[in-house]
Structures are given as C-alpha cells and as structure tokens.
Amino acid sequence: MTADLLVQALASGLLMGLIYALVAAGLSLIFGLMDVVNFAHGELLMVAMFATLVLHESLGLDPLLLLPIVAILMFGIGVAIYRLFIARALSVTFNAGMVQIFVTFGLAIFIRGAAQFVFGGQFHSINDSWLANRTVAIAGIYLPLPQLAASLVCLIAFALLLAVSRTEFGRALEATREDREAVGLIGIDRDRIFAIGWGMGAAAVGVAGAMLANFYYISPQVGANFALIAYVTVALGGFGSLTGALVAGIVIGEVESLTALVLEPSLKQVGMFAIYLIVLMVRPRGLFGRV
Amino acid sequence: MTRFGLFATVALLALGAGQARAADDIIIGAVYPLTGNSAPVGLDAKAAFETAVDIINSTHEAIPMVMGKGGGLDKLGGAKIKLVFADSQADPQKARAEAERLITQEHAVAIIGSYTSATAATISQVTERYEVPYMSADNSSPSLNQRGLKWFFRTSPHDEMFSAAMFSFFKDVGAKTGKPVKSVALFYEDSIFGSDSSNVQRKLAAAAGITVAADIKYRANSPSLSSEAQRLKAADADVLLPSSYTSDALSIVRSMNEIAYKPKAIVAQAAGFQESDFLKGAGPLAEGVLSRSSFAGDALKARPAIGPVTALYKAKQGKGLNDNTSRQITALQILADAIDRAGSAKPADIRTALVATDVKGIDMIMPWAGVKFDETGQNTAGTPVIQQVRNGTYVTVWPFDVASTDVVWMDAK
Numbered sequence: 001m002t003a004d005l006l007v008q009a010l011a012s013g014l015l016m017g018l019i020y021a022l023v024a025a026g027l028s029l030i031f032g033l034m035d036v037v038n039f040a041h042g043e044l045l046m047v048a049m050f051a052t053l054v055l056h057e058s059l060g061l062d063p064l065l066l067l068p069i070v071a072i073l074m075f076g077i078g079v080a081i082y083r084l085f086i087a088r089a090l091s092v093t094f095n096a097g098m099v100q101i102f103v104t105f106g107l108a109i110f111i112r113g114a115a116q117f118v119f120g121g122q123f124h125s126i127n128d129s130w131l132a133n134r135t136v137a138i139a140g141i142y143l144p145l146p147q148l149a150a151s152l153v154c155l156i157a158f159a160l161l162l163a164v165s166r167t168e169f170g171r172a173l174e175a176t177r178e179d180r181e182a183v184g185l186i187g188i189d190r191d192r193i194f195a196i197g198w199g200m201g202a203a204a205v206g207v208a209g210a211m212l213a214n215f216y217y218i219s220p221q222v223g224a225n226f227a228l229i230a231y232v233t234v235a236l237g238g239f240g241s242l243t244g245a246l247v248a249g250i251v252i253g254e255v256e257s258l259t260a261l262v263l264e265p266s267l268k269q270v271g272m273f274a275i276y277l278i279v280l281m282v283r284p285r286g287l288f289g290r291v
Numbered sequence: 292m293t294r295f296g297l298f299a300t301v302a303l304l305a306l307g308a309g310q311a312r313a314a315d316d317i318i319i320g321a322v323y324p325l326t327g328n329s330a331p332v333g334l335d336a337k338a339a340f341e342t343a344v345d346i347i348n349s350t351h352e353a354i355p356m357v358m359g360k361g362g363g364l365d366k367l368g369g370a371k372i373k374l375v376f377a378d379s380q381a382d383p384q385k386a387r388a389e390a391e392r393l394i395t396q397e398h399a400v401a402i403i404g405s406y407t408s409a410t411a412a413t414i415s416q417v418t419e420r421y422e423v424p425y426m427s428a429d430n431s432s433p434s435l436n437q438r439g440l441k442w443f444f445r446t447s448p449h450d451e452m453f454s455a456a457m458f459s460f461f462k463d464v465g466a467k468t469g470k471p472v473k474s475v476a477l478f479y480e481d482s483i484f485g486s487d488s489s490n491v492q493r494k495l496a497a498a499a500g501i502t503v504a505a506d507i508k509y510r511a512n513s514p515s516l517s518s519e520a521q522r523l524k525a526a527d528a529d530v531l532l533p534s535s536y537t538s539d540a541l542s543i544v545r546s547m548n549e550i551a552y553k554p555k556a557i558v559a560q561a562a563g564f565q566e567s568d569f570l571k572g573a574g575p576l577a578e579g580v581l582s583r584s585s586f587a588g589d590a591l592k593a594r595p596a597i598g599p600v601t602a603l604y605k606a607k608q609g610k611g612l613n614d615n616t617s618r619q620i621t622a623l624q625i626l627a628d629a630i631d632r633a634g635s636a637k638p639a640d641i642r643t644a645l646v647a648t649d650v651k652g653i654d655m656i657m658p659w660a661g662v663k664f665d666e667t668g669q670n671t672a673g674t675p676v677i678q679q680v681r682n683g684t685y686v687t688v689w690p691f692d693v694a695s696t697d698v699v700w701m702d703a704k
Contacts, residue, residue, distance in 0.1 A: 005521055008521055008550065009517075009518055009521060012515070012517040012518065012521075013518075016514065016515045016517070019514075020514075122568050123538060123566075123568040123569075123572055124568070124572065125541060125568075125572030125574075127572070127574040133545065133548055133574075133575075133576065135548070135549050135550070135551060137551065142549060142550040142551055144549035144550075147549070215545060215549075216514070216542075217537075217538055217541045217542070217572055219538070221512075225512045225513070225514050226514055229514060256515065256518075257515070257517065257518045259518075260509075260518030260522075261518040261521060264508060265507055265508065265509040265510065265513075265516075265518065265519045265522070266481040266508045266509055266510045267510075268510060268513070269510060
C-alpha cells in the first residue's frame with residue numbers, strides 16, 4: 001500500500017468522522033440532559049434529509065441556504081416530540097425506563113412508516129446543488145466539497161453548542177442535568193429546559209441531515225445507516241459529553257476508513273465495535289464520560 | 292342459515308361455476324404475490340398474462356410471434372386459454388397451498404409463476420407431485436432447475452447465465468474494438484445475492500484468463516464507500532463488475548467520482564443499476580454504465596412483435612413492458628404453444644410437447660436466441676443482453692444483432 005492511499009483514507013475518514021460526530025451530538029445532548037436514549041434519532045436525521053429535499057425542490061433553494069430553515073424546523077419537531085410524548089413518558093413512575101425506550105422506539109417505527117407512506121420507498125438524490133458531485137484535489141488528496149462543507153459546518157455547530165453551554169441557559173441545562181428535582185426550587189422550569197434540549201438535539205441532527213442531503217441518497221430507511229454509528233459514537237465518547245462525541249466521531253470515521261482499506265471492507269463495523277469494546281474494558285464510561 | 296347450509300350453498304355455487312365454464316377452456320393457474328410488499332410486481336404480472344391471453348384467444352390482426360395470430364388453440368378446435376390467479380403474498384407456504392388448490396379444485400393443467408425464487412421452490416414441489424408442468428416465467432435462482440424435477444420448465448435465463456453473458460460480451464467487444472478485457476474488479480455486497488454473483492464471476496474470469504485485480508466484499512448500506520472506491524482506483528481494472536442494490540449503486544458511483552476515479556467500464560449485475568432511482572440519482576455519473584438485462588425494449592427491428600405487444604400491455608397497465616412483464620408474456624406464449632402442439636389438455640402430453648419446444652428468437656418479444664429446454668427444463672437459448680446508459684436511459688448494445696446502438700467501450704477517461 002502506498003502512502004498516498006493511506007493519507008487519502010485518513011482524510012476521507014476525518015471528513016466522515018466529523019459528520020458522524022455531528023449526527024451523534026444531538027443524541028448525546030438529549031441523553032446527557034435527561035438520561036433518555038432517543039431510538040428515533042436516525043429517523044430525525046431522515047426527516048431532516050426529506051425536509052431538505054422537499055424544500056429544495058419546491059423553493060429551488062440550495063441545501064446550504066436551507067440549513068437554518070431545516071434547523072429551525074427540526075428544533076420545532078424536537079420540542080413537539082418532547083411535549084407530546086417524552087414529557088408524558090417521563091411522568092411514568094412504574095417501569096419508567098422501559099416506557100422511555102418504547103416511546104422513542106415506537107416513534108422511530110411510526111416516522112419511518114409515515115415517510116414510506118408519504119414519499120414511497122424510492123431513493124432520492126439532490127444532484128443540482130452547488131456542492132453536489134464536486135471535488136477538489138490538494139497535493140494529490142481528493143476532498144469532496146459536500147463532505148468538506150459538512151465537516152466545517154460540524155465544527156461550527158460544535159463551537160456553538162459549547163458556547164451555549166457557557167451561557168446562563170447552559171448553566172441551567174447543566175443544573176437540570178445534575179439534579180432535576182432541585183432546580184425547581186431555584187426557579188428553573190425543568191420542563192422548558194428539557195423541551196429546549198430536545199429542540200437543540202433535533203436541530204443538530206437537522207443540520208447534519210441538510211448537509212448529508214448534498215451527497216447521500218435519501219430514503220425512508222436511510223436513518224438506520226447512520227443511527228447505529230451514532231449510538232456507538234455516543235457510547236465511545238461518553239454518554240452526554242459533547243467533546244466526547246466529537247473525538248469519538250473522528251475515531252470511528254478513521255477506524256472505518258482504515259479497516260475498509262487494510263482489511264475486508266465488509267468488516268468495517270467490526271473494527272468500529274472492536275474499538276468500542278476495548279475502550280469499554282479500559283474505561284467503561286467512555287473516553288470523556290463523567291463518573 | 293346453519294353452518295352446514297352455508298357450506299352446502301358455497302359448494303353448490305362452486306360446482307355451478309365449474310359447470311358454467313365452456314367445456315373446452317384450458318385452465319392454467321398463475322401464482323403471484325397479489326397483496327403485500329411485492330403486490331406491485333404481481334399486479335403488473337397479472338396484466339402481462341391477461342395481455343398474453345388476449346393475444347392468444349381473441350381475433351385480431353396477426354402479431355409476428357408464436358401464438359400471435361389469435362383465435363385460440365387451433366389443434367384443440369379453437370379452445371381458449373383461461374387463467375386462474377392465486378395470491379401467494381410472496382410466502383412460500385401460501386404459494387404451496389395455492390398451487391395445490393389450483394390443481395385439485397380448479398383443475399389447472401399447468402401452473403405458471405411466481406416472481407420470487409423461494410415461492411417457485413415450493414410450487415414446483417407441488418406440481419412435481421401432481422405431475423403437472425410448472426412454467427417458471429421470472430424466477431432467477433440457478434438452483435431451481437438443478438433439483439432433478441421432471442415437470443419444471445424455465446424460459447428465463449437464470450443468474451449464472453446472466454454472468455456468462457457478460458463474459459461472452461467481453462470476448463465479442465474485445466474482438467470488435469481491439470480493446471480486450473484483461474482484468475476485472477469484483478465489487479459485491481455481503482449477502483447471498485452478492486456472494487452468488489461474485490462466485491460465478493470469479494469462476495468465469497479464471498476460465499477466460501482474465502485477472503481479478505480487486506475482490507471487494509462490502510457492507511451493504513454503508514454510510515461511506517470511500518475506502519472501497521480507493522481500492523478500486525488503486526486496482527484500476529479494465530472492467531468494474533458491481534453486484535449492488537440501488538442504495539449502494541448510488542453510493543459507489545458518487546464515492547468514485549469524489550476521488551476523481553472513472554473506471555474504464557462498469558458492467559453491472561442489473562439490480563440497483565437498472566432502477567430508475569439510480570439513473571435519476573446518479574445523473575451524469577450513470578452515463579456509459581453497462582448492465583445485463585433479459586429484455587431489450589428498444590430492439591424493435593430485430594423483434595417486430597415488441598411494438599404491438601407493448602401497445603396492448605400499455606393499454607391495460609399504462610406503462611411499457613419491463614424485464615419481468617416481458618418474460619411473463621413470453622412464458623405463457625411458450626406454454627400455450629406447447630399445449631397447442633400437444634393437441635391435448637392432458638398434463639403428460641403438454642410436458643412432452645414442452646420438451647420438444649424449439650422456438651426461434653425472431654418469433655418472440657425477447658432478444659434471446661430462442662427457447663429450447665435442456666433435460667433439467669432450463670431454456671438454454673435464453674441469451675441475455677447487455678445494455679448501456681446513453682443520455683440517461685438504457686439502450687441495448689449486445690448481442691450485436693439485436694443492438695439498437697453501438698457500444699461505447701473503454702473510451703471514457
């Protein structure tokens with residue numbers, strides 16, 4: 001194997017890894033805030049991709065310009081999901097854990113079925129965006145523009161999320177995470193914080209979906225391709241840690257890329273899970289997980 | 292009404308229906324998925340068979356194909372073919388039960404089917420037991436005719452024949468253009484479809500003295516195929532042979548484009564590469580891609596029956612013929628021809644006539660050399676075609692005698 005191939009694989013792995021990190025960020029955020037694993041995360045990604053597709057086709061706007069619109073739309077969907085379902089599931093006192101699992105699991109199946117009903121099972125692609133199918137070569141290393149842009153957006157989104165965590169609201173989030181009962185005593189509306197947390201989580205995955213729509217096919221099943229990787233990313237990085245999601249996303253992107261290059265490509269998920277299992281043995285809470 | 296009363300009434304009605312039927316109708320059972328996930332395919336099949344029945348039974352201007360002159364079966368005094376459809380829901384057990392019902396209750400003299408190979412496997416066990424011919428119109432698994440069945444007949448090529456056709460094409464196109472295939476890259480998903488397809492291709496490459504420059508089994512529906520694309524680029528084989536469904540077909544052409552790699556030629560094992568979502572989604576990246584196919588809707592000159600048959604089908608179903616519906620019409624046409632030649636509605640006589648079938652390609656809508664069954668019931672003259680994407684649609688480029696356009700071969704760089 002030549003050095004060129006290796007460098008190219010590392011570059012591709014880094015770009016994909018940042019996208020995985022962005023997909024996982026929303027999942028990590030919601031989990032960190034209220035210990036709920038959102039099994040419908042992949043479906044939210046799929047909804048964001050379809051939203052981008054529909055808006056692109058109806059308004060003729062480029063997916064890049066649609067980014068804020070899709071993010072706001074997904075924020076609304078996140079808040080709605082919390083208010084309609086999650087808040088009620090959280091109020092259950094008996095078998096609460098199971099109810100929370102089934103509510104998001106059921107939601108996943110429902111959203112997927114609804115998408116199948118509305119859009120059919122076909123595969124859609126956006127081919128006429130500014131970035132679609134374009135690539136640049138720097139010193140012999142090819143960097144596809146859609147992935148490059150998605151990586152930059154990912155870094156910006158992480159910077160924003162980390163900045164938010166330093167504001168007054170961020171401290172309220174943190175306090176709610178620490179002790180959801182006690183915050184009520186100091187005038188923090190727990191329900192509102194949770195709703196905004198879901199909104200932010202969905203908006204983050206919405207941004208990822210809008211960027212993915214530039215270079216990946218869109219179908220009702222597409223969420224599943226990314227969801228599993230998102231769960232491993234969150235577990236590897238440490239549940240609830242944004243920095244962890246970022247680092248773990250990159251690690252997984254690189255492991256995937258290198259496994260496919262050096263070993264059998266059909267084994268690339270084995271590589272990912274091997275890394276996770278090794279980290280689990282050494283550091284069960286994940287790379288950046290809190291005790 | 293008592294339960295017995297209800298039962299008796301239903302039985303009487305069924306008897307009455309049986310007697311009302313014209314004495315000389317030839318009953319053929321058709322088992323297809325008419326409900327469930329595969330229902331769209333089954334409903335298209337139903338329309339295709341009804342088209343074929345119309346052509347055989349009714350009086351009309353002669354269509355230049357076997358059984359194309361209309362007016363029923365001559366040797367049986369103008370007897371009409373009557374189809375009875377049964378719904379398998381693509382479930383092998385339901386297919387078995389329905390086939391049995393068609394034979395024992397509806398007195399079908401032959402069964403035709405069935406889209407999925409899994410249902411064909413159970414139906415053909417039933418037909419073997421009742422000694423009734425099973426005509427496989429569109430099942431593609433190579434193992435179906437290798438089970439020592441006496442009553443199994445398949446007009447369609449199976450998956451191994453499709454791969455063999457690709458390698459015959461390599462030989463022909465190499466001789467014609469002076470650009471022979473010296474190496475291939477296998478790229479296939481980690482499923483039974485991918486491994487079966489690649490196993491045959493590996494064997495055929497070895498037999499033809501062609502190097503396998505890359506042998507890549509990938510994970511289906513991966514978020515990224517960029518490393519896989521890099522390996523293909525590093526190997527840079529003369530021909531890339533992908534066996535992929537739509538999702539990965541889209542991913543791999545995009546991933547190769549991202550690293551500025553365009554294989555000299557892509558020859559696909561149909562599947563995803565034949566789908567309209569692929570052609571639309573890949574857009575300019577699909578241009579020049581080659582794929583095998585069993586039907587060549589554009590071979591109008593070589594197969595004059597395609598025009599009128601397509602028009603009849605279109606009047607029913609609102610769309611043109613495809614790979615499946617064309618094979619279904621052909622299977623029923625061949626079966627009806629055998630019954631006519633047998634001059635008898637006895638399954639054993641029909642079987643004897645089927646064994647003796649020798650229909651020439653020009654007398655069909657298929658681009659095949661013809662229909663001739665070997666001792667396993669497989670049509671050995673069902674030669675597939677190679678098509679190429681030109682201006683966003685597939686056109687037939689091989690065999691050269693049915694091609695509508697000259698192939699663009701290893702030019703794109």
